[in-house]
Amino acid sequence: xxxxxxxxxxxxxxxxxxxxxxxxxxxxxxxxxxxxxxxxxxxxxxxxxxxxxxxxxxxxxxxxxxxxxxxxxxxxxxxxxxxxxxxxxxxxxxxxxxxxxxxxxxxxxxxxxxxxxxxxxxxxxxxxxxxxxxxxxxxxxxxxxxxxxxxxxxxxxxxxxxxxxxxxxxxxxxxxxxxxxxxxxxxxxxxxxxxxxxxxxxxxxxxxxxxxxxxxxxxxxxxxxxxxxxxxxxxxxxxxxxxxxxxxxxxxxxxxxxxxxxxxxxxxxxxxxxxxxxxxxxxxxxxxxxxxxxxxxxxxxxxxxxxxxxxxxxxxxxxxxxxxxxxxxxxxxx
Amino acid sequence: xxxxxxxxxxxxxxxxxxxxxxxxxxxxxxxxxxxxxxxxxxxxxxxxxxxxxxxxxxxxxxxxxxxxxxxxxxxxxxxxxxxxxxxxxxxxxxxxxxxxxxxxxxxxxxxxxxxxxxxxxxxxxxxxxxxxxxxxxxxxxxxxxxxxxxxxxxxxxxxxxxxxxxxxxxxxxxxxxxxxxxxxxxxxxxxxxxxxxxxxxxxxxxxxxxxxxxxxxxxxxxxxxxxxxxxxxxxxxxxxxxxxxxxxxxxxxxxxxxxxxxxxxxxxxxxxxxxxxxxxxxxxxxxxxxxxxxxxxxxxxxxxxxxxxxxx
Amino acid sequence: xxxxxxxxxxxxxxxxxxxxxxxxxxxxxxxxxxxxxxxxxxxxxxxxxxxxxxxxxxxxxxxxxxxxxxxxxxxxxxxxxxxxxxxxxxxxxxxxxxxxxxxxxxxxxxxxxxxxxxxxxxxxxxxxxxxxxxxxxxxxxxxxxxxxxxxxxxxxxxxxxxxxxxxxxxxxxxxxxxxxxxxxxxxxxxxxxxxxxxxxxxxxxxxxxxxxxxxxxxxxxxxxxxxxxxxxxxxxxxxxxxxxxxxxxxxxxxxxxxxxxxxxxxxxxxxxxxx
Ligand SMILES: Nc1ncnc2c1ncn2[C@@H]1O[C@H](COP(=O)(O)OP(=O)(O)OP(=O)(O)O)[C@@H](O)[C@H]1O
Ligand SMILES: [Mg+2]
Numbered sequence: 001x002x003x004x005x006x007x008x009x010x011x012x013x014x015x016x017x018x019x020x021x022x023x024x025x026x027x028x029x030x031x032x033x034x035x036x037x038x039x040x041x042x043x044x045x046x047x048x049x050x051x052x053x054x055x056x057x058x059x060x061x062x063x064x065x066x067x068x069x070x071x072x073x074x075x076x077x078x079x080x081x082x083x084x085x086x087x088x089x090x091x092x093x094x095x096x097x098x099x100x101x102x103x104x105x106x107x108x109x110x111x112x113x114x115x116x117x118x119x120x121x122x123x124x125x126x127x128x129x130x131x132x133x134x135x136x137x138x139x140x141x142x143x144x145x146x147x148x149x150x151x152x153x154x155x156x157x158x159x160x161x162x163x164x165x166x167x168x169x170x171x172x173x174x175x176x177x178x179x180x181x182x183x184x185x186x187x188x189x190x191x192x193x194x195x196x197x198x199x200x201x202x203x204x205x206x207x208x209x210x211x212x213x214x215x216x217x218x219x220x221x222x223x224x225x226x227x228x229x230x231x232x233x234x235x236x237x238x239x240x241x242x243x244x245x246x247x248x249x250x251x252x253x254x255x256x257x258x259x260x261x262x263x264x265x266x267x268x269x270x271x272x273x274x275x276x277x278x279x280x281x282x283x284x285x286x287x288x289x290x291x292x293x294x295x296x297x298x299x300x301x302x303x304x305x306x307x308x309x310x311x312x313x314x315x316x317x318x319x320x321x322x323x324x325x326x327x328x329x330x331x332x333x334x
Numbered sequence: 335x336x337x338x339x340x341x342x343x344x345x346x347x348x349x350x351x352x353x354x355x356x357x358x359x360x361x362x363x364x365x366x367x368x369x370x371x372x373x374x375x376x377x378x379x380x381x382x383x384x385x386x387x388x389x390x391x392x393x394x395x396x397x398x399x400x401x402x403x404x405x406x407x408x409x410x411x412x413x414x415x416x417x418x419x420x421x422x423x424x425x426x427x428x429x430x431x432x433x434x435x436x437x438x439x440x441x442x443x444x445x446x447x448x449x450x451x452x453x454x455x456x457x458x459x460x461x462x463x464x465x466x467x468x469x470x471x472x473x474x475x476x477x478x479x480x481x482x483x484x485x486x487x488x489x490x491x492x493x494x495x496x497x498x499x500x501x502x503x504x505x506x507x508x509x510x511x512x513x514x515x516x517x518x519x520x521x522x523x524x525x526x527x528x529x530x531x532x533x534x535x536x537x538x539x540x541x542x543x544x545x546x547x548x549x550x551x552x553x554x555x556x557x558x559x560x561x562x563x564x565x566x567x568x569x570x571x572x573x574x575x576x577x578x579x580x581x582x583x584x585x586x587x588x589x590x591x592x593x594x595x596x597x598x599x600x601x602x603x604x605x606x607x608x609x610x611x612x613x614x615x616x617x618x619x620x621x622x623x624x625x626x627x628x629x630x631x632x633x634x635x636x637x638x639x640x641x642x643x644x645x646x
Numbered sequence: 647x648x649x650x651x652x653x654x655x656x657x658x659x660x661x662x663x664x665x666x667x668x669x670x671x672x673x674x675x676x677x678x679x680x681x682x683x684x685x686x687x688x689x690x691x692x693x694x695x696x697x698x699x700x701x702x703x704x705x706x707x708x709x710x711x712x713x714x715x716x717x718x719x720x721x722x723x724x725x726x727x728x729x730x731x732x733x734x735x736x737x738x739x740x741x742x743x744x745x746x747x748x749x750x751x752x753x754x755x756x757x758x759x760x761x762x763x764x765x766x767x768x769x770x771x772x773x774x775x776x777x778x779x780x781x782x783x784x785x786x787x788x789x790x791x792x793x794x795x796x797x798x799x800x801x802x803x804x805x806x807x808x809x810x811x812x813x814x815x816x817x818x819x820x821x822x823x824x825x826x827x828x829x830x831x832x833x834x835x836x837x838x839x840x841x842x843x844x845x846x847x848x849x850x851x852x853x854x855x856x857x858x859x860x861x862x863x864x865x866x867x868x869x870x871x872x873x874x875x876x877x878x879x880x881x882x883x884x885x886x887x888x889x890x891x892x893x894x895x896x897x898x899x900x901x902x903x904x905x906x907x908x909x910x911x912x913x914x915x916x917x918x919x920x921x
Contacts, residue, residue: 065550067541069450104552111550116543119562121569121641130561131551167641183551342758350771462907466900468850470857471873471892478880478888489880577760584763588854592877602766603858606773614770625761 007079007088012223013039013062013107013191014079020054020061020247022071031057032247034075037225039191044217044224046238046255048231048270050290054247055227056112059195062225063103064091080106083190105135107191108184113200114176117183118168125164128183135187151182154219155212174205181212185220192216193225198233210236231274235259240325243267246291246301249320252327263328266302300331308332340622344397347618348390393615402616407608412616416598420620422492423590423597427582429513430520434578438525442532442567447559449537457529464526469585473519473592480515488512490594516593520585524578531574535567542566569640576632580625655908659842662901670716679707681714681867690879693886700886702875708886711867712894718868719898722783722852723845729787730794730844735837737791738798743806743825752795759792768851772860779862782855786848794844797836805832835913839906846902853895869895 007014020032031054039045049055060066061073078091083106091102111117118127132144149160155178157163168176177197184192194213198206214237217224228234234241234255241258243251243266251264262268291301300318303309309332318329396403402412441461445454481489488494492512493505500508539545540563548562549555586599594600598617605613637643674680679697685705693700699708741752768785775781805811805828814824855861856870857877864871869891876887 060546063550065546067546070541100552100554102552103550109547109550111543111547113543117547119544119548119566121565121639122562123641127548130553130557131548134552134554134557169642180547187552338754339758339761342755343762346758346762346767347770350767350774462903463900466846466896466903468853468892468895468899470854471888471895474873474877474880474888475885475892478876478883478885482881482883580761580763584765587763587765587769588858591858603769606769607859609773618766618770621763621766622761625763629761 007081008038010040011038012041012081013037014077015058015062016077016079018058018061018073018076018078020057020066020071020073022057022066023069030247031071032061032073035244035247035249037242037249039223039225041190042221042223043240044222044226044238045240045242046231046234047225047227047242047244048229048234049244050229052290053244055229055244056195057247058244059109059193059225059227062091062193063107063109064099065103065109082106100134104131104184104189105187106189107193108187108189110177110180110184110192110194110197112196114173114180115168115200117176117180120168122167123164124166124168124179128164128186131183131186147186148182151185152179154216155179155182156208157182173201174209177201177205177209178212181209181216185216185222188220190221191223191225193227195227196229197226199228199230206233213237231259231270243270248301248329249327250302250329252325254325257326263326264302264330265306265308265332267328269305300329306332339626340619343622344394344615344619345390347615348393349386397615397619402619403612405605405613406610407613412612415601415613416616416620419596419598419601422595423583423586423599425509426513426516426520426590426595426597427586429517430524430582431578433517433521434524434528437521438528438532441525441529442536443559443564445529445533446536446540446563447555458533461526461530461533464522465530467522469519469522470588470592472522473515473589476515476519477592487515489515492596516589516595519592520582520589523585524582527578528571528574532567532571535570536563539563539566569636572632572635572639575635576629579628583621583624653908653912655904656912657908659901659904659906659908662897663905666716666720666898666901669713670720673713674710677710677713679710681706681710682865683707683710690882690884692884699890700884702872702887703879706867708872708890711872712869712890714867715869715872715891716894716898718779718862718866719849719852719895722779722786723849723898723902725783726786726790726848726852727841727844729784730791731837731841733788734791734794735798735833738795739802739825739829739833741795742799742802743821743829749799753799756792756795759789764789765851765854768855769858769860772855777855777860777863779866782852782861786851790844790848790851794837794840797840798833801833801836802829805829835909839909839913842902842906842909846899846906849898849902850895853891 015035015037017034017036018032019030019034021028021030023029035054035058037045037047037058047055047058057066062078064073066073073092076092079088080091080102081088089098089102091099094102118124128148129144132147133139136144148164152158152160152163157175157178163171163175163179171179181197197213198209201209210233213224213226216222217237224237226234226237238255240252240254242249243262243264245266251258251262251267253263258267259271262271291304299314299316300306300309303313306313313331316331318331320327320329393403400413402416404411405415441457445457445461448454477489480487488511492509494500494508494512497505497508536559540559545558545562548558553562583599586595586597587602588599589595590597590599591603598620601613602617602621604610605617683706685701688697688701688705689703691697691701691705697707697709699712702708702711737752741749767789771785771788772781775785811824811828814828815821852861852868853870853873856868857873858870859874861870862868864874872887872891876884876891879887
């Protein structure tokens with residue numbers, strides 16, 4: 001395992017050459033291909049891409065949450081700067097014990113579907129208490145309750161006592177998503193991975209959750225990885241954008257520049273097809289369909305749908321070009 | 335649900351018995367020490383020469399007041415006969431249920447946690463054998479080995495001859511040693527069924543997103559399995575309990591006969607062999623009622639265990 | 647079909663069944679002892695070179711009886727499952743396809759049957775009909791169809807909901823045509839699976855009945871009958887009267903369970919859990 005003594009200053013999490021595959025019907029289906037990703041202290045990065053491009057897989061990989069018999073993450077490193085000692089650990093290589101101290105304590109995850117983020121047959125109170133107790137052995141009941149109530153209030157869930165005494169199915173989707181935001185922040189993590197936190201909610205609630213998320217970000221000094229297929233949402237919150245296509249990062253850029261002038265043809269198409277702000281977030285019409293993971297073996301994965309593509313694009317895989325803070329992988333782009 | 339099922343069962347029981355050739359009176363006529371007058375009195379008393387549906391309705395209206403009539407063989411009240419046999423059957427089945435649950439839960443958990451590892455495969459083979467094996471043959475073999483060959487355990491009845499003279503703990507121990515072989519044999523089939531069921535529902539639950547979400551909170555694997563997954567897997571098990579019950583009660587006919595266990599199952603067997611109508615019907619009704627009560631309890635338990643139903 | 651044979655469970659199950667069929671058909675002509683031939687002076691002999699599986703209380707060769715018993719067991723297994731199929735499949739189709747009142751009545755009957763301790767029912771009927779191999783076949787068949795009806799009904803319902811069936815109905819294609827052309831073939835997989843499992847339980851049920859003296863009557867050599875003697879002479883430690891017929895039952899039941907479960911793995915990838 002490669003060791004790393006230093007990370008760029010201010011950097012808190014760095015995924016390096018992450019590849020992932022699922023095992024399905026006896027075959028290995030590659031989903032992520034050498035993805036590099038980095039997150040600075042208090043930064044919010046947005047990860048954009050169509051359905052099936054591997055966004056959720058990336059989120060799970062960062063916490064090693066892909067089950068052993070479901071698939072695997074291989075080849076890469078995930079460096080993380082620990083809070084206490086400023087020590088750098090490699091999440092991809094640490095032992096199980098250490099991993100448990102990272103999950104939920106240093107890095108939290110809010111999943112895509114609020115209806116499946118809580119155990120349906122256990123009261124929220126017990127689920128919160130359990131998550132609190134694993135990271136605060138010997139805690140005082142009073143401290144726990146104060147912490148939970150203040151969190152629930154900060155995500156606009158009142159009254160805390162009543163919410164905690166409920167079973168998940170007694171709350172609405174929006175309330176559940178708030179509850180799972182509160183759950184994610186329970187142990188004061190420094191990084192929050194939000195995997196499409198609003199995509200299964202309707203638009204008015206979506207807006208409120210985004211507001212809440214922005215509040216929480218400044219309230220708790222969070223670094224956020226915000227995953228969405230909706231570039232509107234990303235533009236609202238992210239400082240930098242990663243565009244994922246068929247399991248590869250095809251463009252990285254600071255938000256301001258990206259939304260003004262995308263370099264990769266795919267980003268350009270994505271941006272052009274943006275629905276008006278506030279309309280239901282669905283990527284409208286991009287010609288063709290996103291390739292199945294592993295379907296494209298040679299050349300640029302986007303070539304078949306790209307209006308600039310020529311023979312070269314089908315033959316050679318475009319390398320990542322870098323200029324200043326921007327990176328893009330296209331033979332034709334700027 | 336209960337009422338029509340009960341009705342159906344009594345109808346089936348009643349008509350099967352009466353449509354078949356050979357009346358109980360024929361049976362009695364064979365025996366030399368019964369005089370003709372007694373036979374006629376019997377026929378009148380049970381109304382055996384009236385039309386079937388009338389017999390059924392007179393019978394069912396008596397059944398409603400728990401009056402099953404008297405045995406053809408010894409003239410004792412059926413209710414009494416059943417009442418004295420019921421405790422033994424309940425004891426046997428409760429003990430086997432206890433065995434089943436206390437073994438099936440760990441087996442199910444272990445094989446779900448060690449999914450596809452060696453131990454899971456070994457357990458899977460055992461479980462498969464467990465429900466392919468003819469458990470009454472196992473009962474006989476156990477009986478021969480532990481009872482006859484080694485002489486460790488009694489092989490028949492519920493108490494020893496000297497039971498009356500034992501101390502309280504001596505009595506408990508005596509019954510317990512008589513109970514071991516029948517209870518183990520009765521448990522085999524249910525054990526295999528339940529551990530398999532639990533394994534597959536644990537595997538199903540453990541793949542759910544909410545388990546992954548809990549894992550993302552840093553909750554150790556042990557509590558994920560023992561707390562989160564088990565809670566969810568247990569709920570369908572409660573219904574399975576309802577399915578297990580008829581099999582157990584039916585099984586008690588076989589195992590009580592093998593081990594001469596003085597329970598209702600053996601009573602049923604004896605009554606069937608003797609064509610003792612009132613007893614057969616009484617036992618049938620009680621068995622059905624027990625099954626229904628079990629099912630009812632399972633439904634109530636299910637509703638109590640699953641908050642999603644409770645609040646609907 | 648190829649896929650079926652590649653499945654190890656199905657294959658080994660079929661091999662065992664095939665072995666038993668071969669034995670039950672040909673062994674009586676090859677094996678030197680007859681199942682009925684008595685030799686009182688050789689009664690209750692433990693297995694030896696002359697009597698590989700020992701002898702029973704009348705000095706009959708146990709191996710010959712076990713072999714002859716396989717004929718009885720297999721025929722009871724197949725015939726009673728056949729009867730169950732004849733009742734269970736049509737009822738399931740009717741319940742699932744026509745729904746409404748028919749469905750309600752049929753499913754209520756199924757519930758009643760499933761609630762009732764089957765063994766008790768079987769014993770009762772046999773006791774009153776009189777024990778014979780035909781009655782055993784009949785009664786096992788008559789009591790084992792409800793599970794089958796459930797499967798068939800469930801499958802019928804799910805097929806009916808599929809789009810092409812719905813559009814066929816819309817286009818006015820005759821109902822019974824839809825039933826036979828589209829729905830029936832789809833129910834074949836679950837039917838074969840439960841039939842295979844059913845043969846196993848029917849064989850088991852027959853041996854229990856014979857053991858209790860309510861099945862095939864002695865001197866006919868049923869496995870259950872050999873076991874009855876085993877119980878009778880249990881204090882003589884006559885283990886061969888238990889172990890050999892017991893193993894024969896175990897092997898056939900295992901074989902049919904292997905076939906059934908293997909088929910389920912192959913034919914039903916969703917692996918619907920049995921209920
Ligand atoms: N457990 C799994 N087993 C096999 N394949 C999987 C599994 N989970 C996801 N995949 C496949 O991996 C690919 C990427 O899935 P992923 O969930 O990461 O996409 P996503 O970008 O999050 O999409 P969405 O916007 O729909 O959430 C998809 O093609 C999906 O079918
Ligand atoms: Mg996703």
